[in-house]
Amino acid sequence: MAHAVQEEKRLHMGLPIPNGKLAMWLFLVTEIMFFTALIGTYIVLRNGQPIPVHDLVAGMDQDGNGEIARSEARGEIADLFEHGDQDNNGSLSEHEVGQIASVLSLPWPSPHQVHLIEWIGALNTFVLICSSFSVVLAHHAITHGDVKKTTIYITITLALGAVFLVVKAFEYNSKFSHHILPGYVFDRLDGSRGAQYLAKVQAELTEIKEHADHVSAEAAADCDKLLRELTAREKEGLRSLTPEELGLRVNALLEKHPDLHLTPVIPWGNMWASCYFAMTGFHALHVLGGLVVFAIILLMAFFGTLGAQHAGLIELTGLYWHFVDIVWIFLFPLLYLV
Amino acid sequence: MSVHETKVHEEHHELSFIQKYIFSQDHKIIGIQFLFSGLIFLVLGGVLALLVRLQLGWPHADQGWLGQILDWSPAAGQRMSPEQYNTFFTMHATVMIFFVIIPLLTGAFGNFTIPLMIGAPDMAFPKLNMMSYWFMWPGFIIMLLSFSLGVAPGGAAGAGWTSYPTLASIGMPVGGGAESPAAPNSGWGQILWLLSLIFVGVSSMMGSVNYITTIINMRAPGMTLFRMPLTVWGMFITAILQAFALPVLTVALVLQTLDKTISTTFFLPPGVLEFGNWTTNPGGGQPILWQHLFWFYSHPAVYIMILPAMGIVSDVISTFSRKPLFGYRPMVYAICGIAGLGFIVWGHHMFQSGMDPRLGTGFMIATIMIALPSAVKTFNWLGTTWRGNLHLTTAMLNALGFVALFVIGGLSGLFMAATPVDVFIHDTYFIVAHIHYVLFMSSLFGIFAGIYYWFPKMFGRLMNETAGKVHFFLTFIFGNMTFYPMHLVGAAGLRRRIFDPTMTGFESNVQFLNQFMSVSAFLLGAAQLIFAVNFFYSLFWGKEAGRNPWRSNTLEWTTPSPPPHGNFEVTPVVYHGPYEYSVPGMEDDHVMQTRKLEGVPVGAGH
Amino acid sequence: MSEEKREESQEETKPQEEEKAEAEAHTEHGDEKPVEDKEAHASSSHAEGHGPAVGVYTAIFAALSVFTLLSFAFNGAMQSGMISAMTSFALIMGVAVIKACLVAIVFMHLMFDWKRVYFMIIPAIVLGLLILIVLLPDIVLGWKSVAAHELTPP
């Protein structure tokens, strides 16, 4: 029944943007929600941790109370080492105690504890910013019909994306080699985890003792002392070390000799690793997706089909790529800095 | 970007059978594919429901031949095991929500109606549309596979469709086999459940991006937003809800999958949980986080499951009352209001979860506010029928059934929305009554209304009206008999999701009602056979429908039934809103949207 | 919004009237007027074709690099005790927000497209913030006040 109107001009209802761009923005909106949920999870879990120092102190001091301010808790640790050393041999200096306390009272692992190197994160940020820059240049070039330049810029973008992933791979590798993986970190030492920790550290200390030539003399001596303390206390009629106490000792040792092969206690380390891998993993997947699209564009250029008619495609790819960049702009400070 | 222009000319291009019916890019075929898969899963979900009712009605009886078929051990009196029971109700809800209601409403009707009703030749992205259907299939297959004991030795997922941690999320023991220590059927069954829903989510996301783009940018000339039929409005807002809410569910599903497989600790509380001689990984996360993320999606999802039905019902009621829809704009604003409020009420599912009480109050107030737009809609439907020239076709009956029963479901929602009341009825059968009044008795009636209404457009033939009416009345009666008593037993304290409803005295007291509901449920199930027969009979031997059997106004009725590839012979031009029925001074009691009216006053506002 | 201001200042070269008329038609629901196809395409290709000059892109790129260094520097200042953790947190996140805005406005062409896509972006940001804020009482404050010894097995 739609007759008599053929002559009417074709009219366009809706927004004056192409469908593709509208859909890309919608897709980015879903991505915004996705990453907000992911990053939001991280933020609330990170800030929601009960003050961890009490958990560690609780093993030694049953009155540990969550309401005590952190600075007070710090004092408690110091107290414990100063005055509670009837069975403690006073093996740590006051300075060391202060150091431990400051590490342990962090509500979340510091980048240092989890072997995260800030400048690498910053480098990767820069790499992504460069790639964002090159992709806008590619778009600029294609709108001026310059396919050759476009190809060059896309190649640069692809390369930079790949660099990002390679750097990420190195970072992941270091996490694997330090066993900073979900479920592997010793963050709480209650129940069977405590026993596991005692056994593990004892084995490591024994190992170090057997290969004492691999470490400095001072470190070997310190380890030996700890090992003897661990095994010999019973003979001297003292109660054995609790896993928490051992954890403090090991962490202090590692402060002093960072190269030792000892397993530290990292409060909330499992939670940290979970968040770290989930967030960076999904981001890396998005980077990978972008690289695939860039590769396709390059193939088109290779076969000579790329042309000014693809300005839209490159713009949309660019939109996606910038979004991935923005996500990293937030992930970088959240994971590496603050 | 100009699918618009090219598609129309492709009409005569010959397509092979596979291109035409299997990997079709035609929105109508994709809609029909969604329709068929949804209806098939409706059967599966229904069977699961009947198994649940069987157990609840006669928890101690020997199930005889059924027990033999299902391999229930004679030693246990040929009854299902508690784990199996958990699996059945979990999968019933999952299948019904994710594989039936959502695909039928958004997938089937959304695909079929949107381009036709806005005068577009197809969706904005036909290929994406096809992918969104085929992404459902990995989900379907994975979910079906999880029923196989070979794949999921502990049985399919059994932690409820809400899959609350820690029961659902506790990681699998490393090297310890496929059964989770928390419960046998929260092992591989749960992992498959999660994976399956991730696929379904991706599919819906593609669909929603496509729908929104299509509705914004592909409307025929003259089809302003406020000339769109309410069905399209319902689909539009639903798609927006999906676009904003689904990613959050995806995150939750992914995180739980990670918890179960690579021992992350997002939903495990701090400390170590002991199960016999096996302990969980040391946790550090928070179980309640799952509930927040899950309900942030799933409350909007319940509106995803009703808004399209509301749209369909509005169109059907207006058509068969032969009257303009009462208050078109308020109806649109009400849909938007429901959607907006729908995002800030998710906490009403968590009143009893140890949520911060300050949040509880806010969520309570927001939830009660949703009653306002809901009431606006109800009154407007009633206003539309008021003094109308009612044609009680099957579609109309189903639509009226929707209105009547949605009122009951909405009212029970209000009880639960009040925190102090919810403390008593949370997790009882009262909730189950609410769910089924809104989802079964409303959304499904909306779906039936839609099927009876658009069947002629989809297949070119009319469904049998007599059989349709019998089906409607039986469903209405048995449905109420099945679900109404749930309010009573819920108020009496019968808990939901329990294997043996006679465990306590106060629950045994209402066991006779349980049996009554079970019998009604079987009758309700049987009544659906009428629909199945009618559907398939009419598919082949129904009366030829012609272009516009219901004398409706909207654009789809200007096309042949079924519409050809590319939909419209000529791009339609729209001159007024969709509800111009019985315009004073006109011979005809309906005015197609493409008909230009000169000198005749057309309803205010559109 | 600050973005709107930016938009105004950088958009002077555009044929404003058509755009305005269109935008109005869209915001006043229903009074939306059909737009001729040609026009629509003209204005969209306009935005695509004459994006900002390379100089603008380069300037933004330089700014982004400097901001990255800046956040790194703030972190260093915090570690050496020059500023408090709170201050550095605020500064670093502020820098991140500015960087994200620069990328979105210039690289993602929001300076042209904002009025066509804001209706999607604003709700997403509102909802994102909403979910964060609502999670705070339960997951942050709620758990903070749980005494640690309640969590530790006796």
Ligand code: HEM
């Ligand atoms: C007037 C509107 C409504 C209000 C005030 C309302 C309120 C509520 C409340 C407070 C609950 C939580 C009860 C509890 O677990 O203790 C609930 C549960 C539920 N509602 Fe509604 N509701 C409304 C409409 C709807 C609609 C339209 C649907 C679906 C189409 C729906 C589907 C559900 C479902 C599926 C649940 C149960 C979730 C579960 O398994 O725990 N509701 N509703």
Ligand SMILES: [Cu+2]
């Ligand atoms: Cu709800």
